[in-house]
Amino acid sequence: RYPDVTDAINRKMESGVLILSYTGHGGELGWAHERILENHDINSWSNYDNMPLFLTATCEFSRFDDPDRTAAGEFVFLNPAGGAIAMLTTVRLVTSGQNKTLSTNFYKVVFEPINGAMPRLGDICMKTKNLSGNGQNSRKFVLIGNPAQRLAYPKHLIVTDSINHGVVSGLNDTLKALSKVTISGHIERKSGGKFSSFNGTIYPTVYDKASPVATLGNDPESNIKTFMLQKNALFRGKASVINGVFDFTFIVPKDIAYQPGFGRISYYAENGETDANGPYEDFVIGGTSSNIEPDNTGPEVRLFLNDTNFVDGGLTDENPMLLAFIADEHGINTTGNGIGHDIVAILDEESDNPIVLNEEYEADRDSYKSGSLQYPFSNLSEGTHKLSLKVWDVYNNSSQVFTDFIVAKSANLALSHVLNYPNPFTTYTEFWFEHNRPGEYLDVQIQVFTISGRLIKTINTNIITQGFRPNPNQWPSLQWDGKDDFGDKIGRGVYVYHLKVRTPEGEMANKYEKLVILN
Template sequence: MLVVSTEEVFHEFSSGKLDPTALRDYARYLYQKKPGTLKYLLLFGDATYDYRNILKENQGKSFVPVYESRESLHPIYSYSSDDYFGFLEDAEGEWSEDYAGDQTVDIGIGRLPVKYLSEAKQVVDKLMHYEDPATRGTWQSKCTFVADDGDYNVHAEDAERLVQFLEKTPYQAEKIYLDAFPQIGTGLDQKSPKANEAITSAMNDGRLLVAFAGHGGVSGWTQEQILMLRDILGWRNRDHLPLFLTATCEFGRYDDPGVVSGAELALLNAQGGAIGLITTARPVFASSNSLVSEAFMKAAFQPINGVLPRLGDLIRQTKNNSLAGRINRNFALLGDPSMRLAYASDSLKIQSPDTLRGGGQVTLSGSTSFDGEGWLEVYDQEKTYQTLGDENPKFSYKDRKSLLYKGKISITQKQFSSSFILPTSLETGSGRALIRVYAQATDGKRSALGIARPFINGKNSTPITDHTAPILSLYMNTDDFKNGGETDDSPILFAQLADNSGLSYTELNPISAVLNDTLTINLNSYYFPESNKLGQVIYPFKHLPPGSHRLQVQAYDVFGNRVNQSIEFYVVPSTKTYLRNVTAMPNPFTQKARFTFEHDFQDDDTEITFYLYDLSGRLLHQQSLQSYVTPSPYEDLVLEKPELNTGLYIYRIFVRSLSTGRSLTGGGKISYIK
């Protein structure tokens, strides 16, 4: 590994002038000096289109130059690109910026867009934490594919093609297609809180990869706001960070010093977000997005000399296998190119019966290369679903959502075995089930993943007889809770379940709850098995209104025997009056400032009012906005180009819940430089 400063490179290769070509020439010098040794180039610093440092936003920040296209006005055909530093072969270096300039990248290039020493330290700590064996878990086996609606379903079709690449591997695909979720509002004012919740849930649970295709911008995804900056600020998934692939416009713009894009924010988030992003710095076309995304999926799960690729290998292969003139140059890796994703390091073999049947006992066995523990999941056959057809005709796709069994296994002498009874509530007809086992070594340093696809068809010819319902006990927050007792406004439901035959969490017979006879909640994802006969539901409620509430919980065993139990509790009104984590960025500011804060009105529509005062208390500026219901308690607003003189100012932010009328306030001081 070799670390050099930009000043050293400029001194040797551009007579001290700030020149991107100096970086490229230095990389070529190393590339030729000892052929085959230079593999990756990490650009450790943010970038700016302002090479001459004319803008005030550039002052005091760390910048590593980026190549800026000769075309600077056209929104599509202008671009910034780090690819230039990887054109290292003979006769390369003058970029014609058209199809004739479709030169291949010879090394893997990534960038960490940090501006300050504090940001650099946070990102490095985050990268090191990602390598900690204590962070490993089942999230390593899961990938999420998000698709926008409209455009004649082209984004969902693109996502389906990406999923097909994953089906050849033991990794699991989750589909979040916007048109499969209900939307509120009309026309350009439509929003999709449920799709937003699904993305938030995926981030909280952890994913190896999150891929998005659709419309977007520097501040989020889709017109329906399924992902916004406030969501990114609220991510607290430090122990299970995904790589993002965002085939959308400008989400990763990293060469504008006055803007912190959503991609940059996800990478710089010290408490969560992303471990890296392959993202875009300018507007892009759906056709080239598809080329890039497919090239990525071909490379992401294809071993190189028996080992899955590092991020630098991944971006290099993706770029070289999706050449399309200047258009694919807008994609960049924001991340460490020498890092490898948290792939499962070992393989795992599963022996299962040829055919599974409902109501019958199943015994599985298998082997891997270490001792430890594992997590077993059995899914029913695929089922055809349709989107809602909000903007275009309904789109049909297949998905595997019905979980038949999940449980822990012990691996001893590199072998494991598990027995359980399948539920009788299966999909009709014959198809392929899916069995997946994720395993982890005792020391946490190795993991393995394996799948089997036996047939599944009908019920067992000699079913086991069981007419006894499961045992269910409920409490809120603590196990000494008394029915009808008091809770805070965000209590946690604990539901302990036991059944001698096993519990059901299929689509047909899920674990569910009904709050106040109106809101139905599927609890399958919140069930945590302790064995194949015993487990616990842990479900967090958020910001319930004060007063009495009644909750009914229902569960089935594998033979369809049902238990139903209710619990009552009284929510005590919150006495909090202040916003949390109120910050202003940048501070001081010159053109615009972004204010972020956390409130207690999650899942409420809110009214936000912003006031700016001088030091004498005179009101200088006021603005209001309404924020639609969101599962994130984080919000943000922007103050842009105010008519102010250089100086220190006071700001206040008021947030009012439109459902309860409660208000919270917060504020601080901010400096403006004209």
């Protein structure tokens, strides 16, 4: 089994891809002898807003005419929470050589316009099959989906105009390690001419040179294959587009591959109504800058679970989101070139299973000095967990932060870290607590008693929070002025309060704590 492969597929489905292509062994129950994709994975997808086109060159993955079984490919298309928008897929046994031919022909046509417009799914299927010949293998591929639909192709173009304020000129444009680089460009209408009314956001990714990658050859009968892949990102950013024009700045990491070679910039831009994309590859990466500012300090890192209300030792459910905010004077290293210089999270001190988060980091809008990353955990065991996060800047200075958290299964309502602050207080305090039901309506009751048990104050409110820790600044009903139910001040002393939280289904959790009033 290869659980890392399954995890990578599931994560890509959730984050969003345009096309998911698989060529290899498979069947009605999933992909590969190692079961890298099975029905329970497919049914767990919740990617309703970013469903891809599937190309599955594998045996009978979508055999829809078997009344005794729903095939895995059918589950992909029928998943009500996501799955695929359409599928070019197989319904019978197919052969590997002809599958390779068909897959190659698919990529020859899927991005080619027809009479000035991007192809519809029916056109893609027809042209792919026509190029692949009239044999039986092609007939076993069917289109499941709307043949009149088009994929979400970007509508307009992105053009690079200058690097370091000089008009782009190919080999004369060289990005060197630890040099400061500014790149500018514009959005161009598909019909031609600058799109001057485009105001929105551009997402540039600057890649180092392509590098060789080898297959693992885990199967004794498998031959190791080496291929070139351009995957090491020097910078992932976000910048403003104003009147069709943009620019962004970053510092090239120390961890580039130093031999000169062509890099690549991949752009995507959107303004809420339309979008654009485009690459730029006519520049060189290599060498070291002759003007390097000193830097011996690692990045500043703030680590949370789910949202910024989280505190060390806080409560969460079994599917928490790692959330980190990172800042550094010269930027963050995400290249993946240097050994040990990745952004890495370690859960429960299992250093043999590092979670590499280079691709999850994104610089803040119009800044290379700060950014954030998110990573979803899933199905964590109940109880206490430890989490560390190590980050490197582009000068290869590192910082590491740690936090603990407690998982309470969401099947049972749970409370933790119940407190009031300030405590002691005179005329103002806030009630804080953590729960494991984010996104649900909760009835909250706080009752304050004297030491002898007399009820003097009751607070009833309803809340719904995206995180696990309601903030009294957002929910003023969790604030108290120290007065009783009749509006009178209560005397100084020690009091007991009872927090009760109830779900709409009637499930309840409660905690008792003490507070002190100073008058």
